Amino acid sequence: MAVYTDIDDDELDGLLLAYDIGRAVACKGIAEGVENSNFLLQTDQGPFILTIYEKRVNSDDLPWFLGLMAHLNANGLPCPQPIVRRDGGLLSRASGKPAAIVSFLNGRWPKKPKPVHTQKVGDALARLHLAGADLAAERANGLSVSAWRDLLSQCGERSDEVHDGLYDALTTEVGFLEAHWPDALPRGVIHADMFPDNVFFIDEELSGVIDFYFACTDVLVYDLAICLNAWCFEPDGAFNITKARQMLGAYRERRALTRDEFDALPVLARGAAMRFLLTRLYDWLNHPEGALVTPKDPMEYWHKLAFHQKVASATAYGLDF
Amino acid sequence: MAVYTDIDDDELDGLLLAYDIGRAVACKGIAEGVENSNFLLQTDQGPFILTIYEKRVNSDDLPWFLGLMAHLNANGLPCPQPIVRRDGGLLSRASGKPAAIVSFLNGRWPKKPKPVHTQKVGDALARLHLAGADLAAERANGLSVSAWRDLLSQCGERSDEVHDGLYDALTTEVGFLEAHWPDALPRGVIHADMFPDNVFFIDEELSGVIDFYFACTDVLVYDLAICLNAWCFEPDGAFNITKARQMLGAYRERRALTRDEFDALPVLARGAAMRFLLTRLYDWLNHPEGALVTPKDPMEYWHKLAFHQKVASATAYGLDF
Numbered sequence: 226m227a228v229y230t231d232i233d234d235d236e237l238d239g240l241l242l243a244y245d246i247g248r249a250v251a252c253k254g255i256a257e258g259v260e261n262s263n264f265l266l267q268t269d270q271g272p273f274i275l276t277i278y279e280k281r282v283n284s285d286d287l288p289w290f291l292g293l294m295a296h297l298n299a300n301g302l303p304c305p306q307p308i309v310r311r312d313g314g315l316l317s318r319a320s321g322k323p324a325a326i327v328s329f330l331n332g333r334w335p336k337k338p339k340p341v342h343t344q345k346v347g348d349a350l351a352r353l354h355l356a357g358a359d360l361a362a363e364r365a366n367g368l369s370v371s372a373w374r375d376l377l378s379q380c381g382e383r384s385d386e387v388h389d390g391l392y393d394a395l396t397t398e399v400g401f402l403e404a405h406w407p408d409a410l411p412r413g414v415i416h417a418d419m420f421p422d423n424v425f426f427i428d429e430e431l432s433g434v435i436d437f438y439f440a441c442t443d444v445l446v447y448d449l450a451i452c453l454n455a456w457c458f459e460p461d462g463a464f465n466i467t468k469a470r471q472m473l474g475a476y477r478e479r480r481a482l483t484r485d486e487f488d489a490l491p492v493l494a495r496g497a498a499m500r501f502l503l504t505r506l507y508d509w510l511n512h513p514e515g516a517l518v519t520p521k522d523p524m525e526y527w528h529k530l531a532f533h534q535k536v537a538s539a540t541a542y543g544l545d546f
Numbered sequence: 547m548a549v550y551t552d553i554d555d556d557e558l559d560g561l562l563l564a565y566d567i568g569r570a571v572a573c574k575g576i577a578e579g580v581e582n583s584n585f586l587l588q589t590d591q592g593p594f595i596l597t598i599y600e601k602r603v604n605s606d607d608l609p610w611f612l613g614l615m616a617h618l619n620a621n622g623l624p625c626p627q628p629i630v631r632r633d634g635g636l637l638s639r640a641s642g643k644p645a646a647i648v649s650f651l652n653g654r655w656p657k658k659p660k661p662v663h664t665q666k667v668g669d670a671l672a673r674l675h676l677a678g679a680d681l682a683a684e685r686a687n688g689l690s691v692s693a694w695r696d697l698l699s700q701c702g703e704r705s706d707e708v709h710d711g712l713y714d715a716l717t718t719e720v721g722f723l724e725a726h727w728p729d730a731l732p733r734g735v736i737h738a739d740m741f742p743d744n745v746f747f748i749d750e751e752l753s754g755v756i757d758f759y760f761a762c763t764d765v766l767v768y769d770l771a772i773c774l775n776a777w778c779f780e781p782d783g784a785f786n787i788t789k790a791r792q793m794l795g796a797y798r799e800r801r802a803l804t805r806d807e808f809d810a811l812p813v814l815a816r817g818a819a820m821r822f823l824l825t826r827l828y829d830w831l832n833h834p835e836g837a838l839v840t841p842k843d844p845m846e847y848w849h850k851l852a853f854h855q856k857v858a859s860a861t862a863y864g865l866d867f
Contacts, residue, residue, distance in 0.1 A: 233657050250652040250748060253586060256575030265574060265586055267593070267652065331571040331588065336554050427571060 230262040230277045230320045237266075237275075240319055243310045244326060246270050257422075260438055265329070272329035274305060277322050282438055284323045289364050290437050291315040291325055293357070293414065300356035302349070303433045305330060330433030332425025343456045343468040345431040346424055347475035350416070350452060353434065354445045355480055357414025366417065366441040368500055370406045373399050376503045383510050387523055395502070398530065402496050407444065407489040415448035416440050420455045446486045449476055450493035453542060454501070454529050462528050470543030477544075487546045490539035495530055502526035551583040551598045551641045558587075558596075561640055564631045565647060567591050578743075581759055586650070593650035595626060598643050603759055605644045610685050611758050612636040612646055614678070614735065621677035623670070624754045626651060653746025653753030664777045664789040666752040667745055668796035671737070671773060674755065675766045675801055678735025687738065687762040689821055691727045694720050697824045704831050708844055716823070719851065723817050728765065728810040736769035737761050741776045767807045770797055771814035774863065775822070775850050783849050791864030798865075808867045811860035816851055823847035 232240075237249050247270035255274075257263045260282055264275040278287060291307045295315065298306045305327035307315040317324045335342050368376075377384075377395050384392040416423075418439040425433040449472075457468040476482075505523035512520045539546070553561075558570050568591035576595075578584045581603055585596040599608060612628045616636065619627045626648035628636040638645045656663050689697075698705075698716050705713040737744075739760040746754040770793075778789040797803075826844035833841045860867070 231657065234654055235658075237654075249654065251650075251746075252654055254577030255586070256577065265576070272588075329572075333555055333558075333570065333573055336552065337556075425572075 230279065230322060232264070232275070232277065232319050236319060240317060240324070241268065243312065243317060244308055245311055246273060246308060246326070257435075266326065273308065274327050274329055275319070275324065276327065277319050277324045279322070286364060286438075287316055287323055287325070289362055290440065292362065293360065293440055294327065294437055296360050297353060297356050302352050302356050303330065303431065304437070305433070305435055330425055330435065332427045332432030334422045334425055336421070338421050338456055338468070339429075340465075340468050340471045341429045342421075342424075342426065342431075343452075344471035344475045345426070345429070346419065346452055346456055347449075347472035348479055349424070349431050349434055350419060350448055351476045351479035353416055354413055354448070360414055363442040364440070366415075366443040368417075368439070368504065369443060369447075370402055370496060373402065373499055373503055376507060380503070380506050380510055384506060387506060387509060388527060391506075391527070395499070398495070398499060398534075402492070402499060405492050406496065407485065407492065410444045410446060410486055410489060411483070412442060413445050414440060415443045415445060415451075417443065417448060417451060419448070419452050444489075444493070445480075446482065446489060447493045447497065449473070450490060450497040451500075453490075453494055454497050454526070457542075458529055458532075462525075464532055466541075466543045473542055473544050482546075484546060487539050490542060491533055491536045494533040494536075494542075498526045498530035498533060502530060551600065551643060553585070553596070553598065553640050557640060561638055561645070562589065564633065564638060565629055566632055567594060567629060567647070578756075587647065594629065595648050595650055596640070596645065597648065598640050598645045600643070607685060607759075608637055608644055608646070610683055611761065613683065614681060614761055615648065615758055617681050618674060618677050623673050623677045624651065624752065625758070626754070626756055651746055651754030651756065653748045655743045655746055657742075659742050659777055659789070660750075661786075661789050661792045662750045663742075663745075663747065663752075664773075665792035665796045666747070666750070667740065667773055667777055668770075668793035669800055670745070670752050670755055671740065671769055672797045672800035674737055675734055675769070681735055684763040685761070687736075687764040689738075689760070689825065690764060690768075691723055691817060694723065694820055694824055697828060701824070701827050701831055705827060708827060708830060709848060712827075712848070716820070719816070719820060719855075723813070723820060726813050727817065728806070728813065731765045731767060731807055731810060732804070733763060734766050735761060736764045736766060736772075738764065738769060738772060740769070740773050765810075765814070766801075767803065767810060768814050768818060770794070771811060771818040772821075774811075774815055775818050775847070778863075779850055779853075783846075785853055787862075787864045794863055794865050803867075805867060808860050811863060812854055812857045815854040815857075815863075819847045819851035819854060823851060 237252060241249055247268035249266060249268055251267040253265050255263050255265050261279050262277040266273045266275045294305055295307050297304050308326040315325060377399055382392055418436060423436045453469055457465050459465055502523050505521050508520040509523050558573060562570055568589035570587060570589055572588040574586050576584050576586050582600050583598040587594045587596045615626055616628050618625050629647040636646060698720055703713055739757060744757045774790055778786050780786055823844050826842050829841040830844050
C-alpha cells in the first residue's frame with residue numbers, strides 16, 4: 226500500500242493535455258504497489274492507472290520498463306499498456322517526479338490461490354518469456370546471486386536478532402549458491418516478482434499481470450522458481466505439490482524445459498528463496514520502530530529455503546522430466 | 547490514507563449476491579478516509595465504494611449515518627447514496643466487520659481551494675442543514691464543548707511538549723468556551739468534518755460531499771465555523787477574508803442567519819478551533835514513535851484559535867449582519 230506523492234488538480238489537468246484520453250473526472254490514490262504512488266484515474270473515456278515513480282525506482286530504467294510493457298502487450302500478454310503521449314513518448318513528469326499513465330486492467334488478485342490459479346500463472350509466465358524473447362534491450366538483475374553476499378553483509382550479525390544462527394547459516398548458503406549457480410541456462414526477460422498480488426483474475430481466468438518494476442534479463446527458469454515459492458506454499462508452510470504440478474505442467478505445455486533447466490530448479494528455488502529472504506531481512510532490520518507498515522516476515526522464506534535444501538531433485542515439485 | 551482490512555474474493559462475491567449491482571470485476575483499496583477501509587469496487591454495472599468499518603466508528607451509529615446519507619440524497623444533496631440490499635437493509639458484514647456499499651461520486655477534492663470553492667461549500671453546507679431539518683433521529687456530538695475539558699486533561703501537562711505554556715492557555719480557553727457557549731441557537735444535522743478532502747468538485751462545480759462519520763445533531767452555525775477554519779486560512783496562516791465572505795454569503799443566500807447566530811460566530815469559531823486542536827494534540831502525543839503516518843500539526847489550530855480570540859465581532863469574517 227502506498228501513496229507517497231499527491232498530484233495537484235491543475236497539474237493533473239495539465240498532464241492530461243499531453244495525452245489523448247479525455248479529461249479527469251476522478252483521481253484516487255490506491256493501495257497498490259509498494260514502490261510507487263498509484264492513482265486510479267477516471268477520465269470521461271474510462272479508467273486508467275497513473276503512476277508517479279518514487280526514488281526506489283531508478284528513473285534511468287523507466288524507459289525500459291515502459292517499453293517492456295508495450296512490447297509484451299503487443300505480443301498478447303495481458304498487462305498494463307502504457308498510454309502514448311501526443312508527442313509519442315511514454316514517460317511524463319508529475320509533482321516533480323517521473324510519471325506514466327497505463328491502461329486499467331479488470332480483475333482481482335487471489336488472496337487464497339488455488340491450483341487453477343497456479344496453472345494459469347505457469348501458462349502466463351511461459352507466455353511472458355516467449356513474448357519477451359525478441360526484446361533487444363537488456364536490463365541486468367541487481368538482486369541476483371552476485372548481489373547476495375553484499376546484501377547479507379549489510380544485514381550482518383544483527384540477522385541473529387531474527388533467528389539464532391541465521392547469519393552463519395545464510396553465509397554458508399550464499400557460498401553454496403555462488404558455487405552452484407547455473408549460468409549457462411536460457412536467458413531472457415523475467416518478471417522477477419510475480420507474486421499473487423501482481424496477478425489479476427476474473428473468475429478463474431487470468432486477466433492481467435502487473436508491476437514490472439523488478440523485471441530484468443536473467444535465467445528464464447529462475448522466474449519459475451520465484452513463482453514456485455510465491456504461489457505453492459500454504460500459510461502453514463506446507464509445500465502444495467498439486468499447485469506446483471499445475472504450474473510447472475502449464476509452463477511446459479507452452480515452453481518446453483531443457484534437461485538442464487529442469488535439473489537446476491532446486492538450486493534456483495533455493496536462490497529465489499534467498500533473494501526474498503535477504504531483502505525482507507534487510508527491511509526487517511531497518512524499518513523505523515513502531516512503523517505502521519509492518520515489514521514482511523523474513524522467516525517465511527527461511528522455511529522455504531529449508532524445504533528446497535532437502536529436495537533431492539526437481540521431481541519433488543510434482544513432475545518427472 | 548487507510549486500508550486496514552482486506553476482503554477475500556469469495557467473500558466479496560458472496561457479499562454482492564445480497565445486492566442488485568452486478569458482479570465484481572475489480573476491487574482496489576483506496577487512500578481515502580482515515581477511520582475506515584475503503585475500496586473502489588468496479589462491478590459490471592459501474593463503480594461503487596465499499597467501506598468496511600473499523601473500530602474507531604461505533605457500530606451502533608452506523609444505521610444513523612447510512613440513514614442520514616440516504617435522507618440527504620433524497621433531498622438533493624450530492625453525497626454517497628447507500629445501496630439498498632435485496633433484503634431492504636443498508637448495512638452488511640464483511641471480514642467480520644460492519645460494511646456498506648455506497649454510490650461512487652465523480653470529482654476531485656481541491657488541494658488548493660479558491661474563493662469559488664468556498665462559495666460552493668457555503669452553499670452546500672446550507673443545503674445540507676436544510677435537507678437534514680426533517681430527519682427525526684438525533685445523534686449527540688461526542689466532540690463538542692462538554693467533551694473538551696476531559697480531552698484536554700487526557701493530554702495533560704505533556705501538552706507543553708508541543709508548545710510552552712499550551713496546557714494552561716488551553717485550560718483558560720476551555721473555561722471561557724464553557725462559560726460563553728451559545729446553547730439556544732437553531733440546531734439540526736451538521737457534517738462536523740467538512741474539510742477540503744471531503745468535498746469533491748468537477749471543474750468549479752461541487753459534485754459531492756463525503757465522509758459523514760462525524761455527523762451529529764448540534765448548533766447549525768457551528769458547522770459553518772468549522773468550515774471557516776478548514777477552508778479560509780492560507781498555508782502561511784493568514785485568514786483569507788475573500789474566501790470567508792464567499793462562504794458566508796453563499797450560505798446566507800440559501801439559509802438566513804439570525805442575529806444571534808451571526809453574533810455567535812466568533813465564539814463558535816474559537817470552539818471549532820479548540821475541537822480540532824485537542825484531537826490533533828491527543829493524536830500527536832499518543833502516536834507511535836517513528837510511525838509512517840505523521841499526525842497533523844496541532845499548532846495549525848492554535849494559530850487559528852488565536853486569530854478568533856482577537857476578533858471583535860463576526861464582521862471580521864467579511865460581512866455585516
